[in-house]
Amino acid sequence: MCGRTALTASPHDLREALGLEELPPGVPHYNVPPSQPVAVLRKSKGATGRKIELLRWGLVPPWAKDIRIGHKLGLARVESVTTTPSFRDAIRRRRCLVVVDGFFEWQRGGTNKSQPFFVRRADRAPFALAGVWERWVGQDGEVVDSCAIITQPARPPVEAIHDRMPLVLEREAWDRWLDPALIETSAFAPLLEPRAPALIAYPVSPVVNDPRHDDPRCIEPEAPAQLSLLGSG
Numbered sequence: 001m002c003g004r005t006a007l008t009a010s011p012h013d014l015r016e017a018l019g020l021e022e023l024p025p026g027v028p029h030y031n032v033p034p035s036q037p038v039a040v041l042r043k044s045k046g047a048t049g050r051k052i053e054l055l056r057w058g059l060v061p062p063w064a065k066d067i068r069i070g071h072k073l074g075l076a077r078v079e080s081v082t083t084t085p086s087f088r089d090a091i092r093r094r095r096c097l098v099v100v101d102g103f104f105e106w107q108r109g110g111t112n113k114s115q116p117f118f119v120r121r122a123d124r125a126p127f128a129l130a131g132v133w134e135r136w137v138g139q140d141g142e143v144v145d146s147c148a149i150i151t152q153p154a155r156p157p158v159e160a161i162h163d164r165m166p167l168v169l170e171r172e173a174w175d176r177w178l179d180p181a182l183i184e185t186s187a188f189a190p191l192l193e194p195r196a197p198a199l200i201a202y203p204v205s206p207v208v209n210d211p212r213h214d215d216p217r218c219i220e221p222e223a224p225a226q227l228s229l230l231g232s233g
Contacts, residue, residue, distance in 0.1 A: 002075065002129075002149055002166045004104040004208065005032045005057075006118070006219055007039050009126045014052065017126045018099065021049040030218040031104075033211040034058045034074035040147055042096040042133060043178040052099065059148040060136040061086050067136065067144060076132060076148045078167055078192050082185050087148065090132035092183045097128040097174060098149050098166075102219060104208060105201070107161040116208050117161050118219050119201045128174060130167040130191070155196035168197035 008028040015023055018041065032038055037054035058070030076087045102120035109115060121127055133147040150167045158165040169177055173191050182188050208218040 002103045002151060002164075003033070003106065004211070005038060005098070005100045005129075005149075006030050006102045006104070007032070007100050007126065008216075008219070009101050009124075014099070014126055018052070018128075019050055021051055024052040029214055030216060031208050031211060031214045032057065035071060036211075038147065039099040040096045040131065040133065041099060041128070041174070041178065042094070043180060053145075055096070055133055056144055056146040057098075057149075058146055059086065059090065059132065059134050060144055060146045061134055062136055064136060067138070070146050073148055076150050077164075078150050078152045078194065081132070081150055081192070082189075087132055090134050090148075091188075092185065093180065094133045095177050095188070096131045096133045096147055097169065097177065098131040098147060099126055099128055101126045103129070103166060104204075105158055105162040105165065116204050116206060117201045118204045118208075118221075119158060119161075119165075119199050120219075121198065122200050127197070128169050128171075130169050130177065150192070152194040155194065157199060157201045161201060167192070168195065168199070170197070 008030060011023040011026040034057045036057055038057045039052045040055045041050055057074055059073040060067050060070040073086055081087045081091050102118050105117050105119060106114040130150040131147045136144045151164045152167045154163050154165045177191055202221045205217055207213050
């Protein structure tokens with residue numbers, strides 16, 4: 001499902017991994033919940049190069065009367081993103097990439113307790129989640145750019161933890177996904193097909209359950225004796 005994300009890479013690693021024109025801000029975040037800013041790549045007609053921007057996580061449609069609707073629209077299901085009123089225009093005209101170096105999933109236990117897992121690449125490099133964005137203008141002139149992460153049915157290794165996961169796009173798909181000229185669904189539909197990215201997952205401390213905790217403890221594996229590493233082939 002992806003209830004939290006993390007982005008801890010250094011500015012230099014981000015510039016290299018994402019092909020950025022300039023160094024991005026170097027503030028690591030280990031536990032980002034919805035309603036907080038996330039790092040995003042997007043492209044407008046005529047724009048050149050890539051630049052990280054910070055958008056509010058939780059999409060606020062232009063027609064919304066209250067920005068708080070974004071709390072319910074942090075995730076968009078791949079099966080319905082092209083038809084759901086809140087997302088159907090954004091998926092055609094305002095696609096983006098949410099940059100992370102990991103995300104969290106919770107595995108439900110038999111005692112109503114959930115075990116958090118951190119999911120990342122084996123090499124710890126940043127990667128990109130498919131997203132959509134919108135611009136909302138309040139009655140007082142306040143402008144809010146916000147986004148949602150697209151989710152798919154879980155694939156290994158996440159399927160052992162949860163039934164949903166973010167849609168990960170590999171680098172060769174980024175330019176096509178971001179191309180604002182592709183507004184027909186048939187042009188980008190192949191990129192919405194569920195896939196099994198090369199990721200690993202491991203259990204982490206329940207400290208991540210509290211979004212006020214934003215430090216390295218959130219992504220550190222539990223004690224080695226308890227570590228259960230899940231990986232995709």
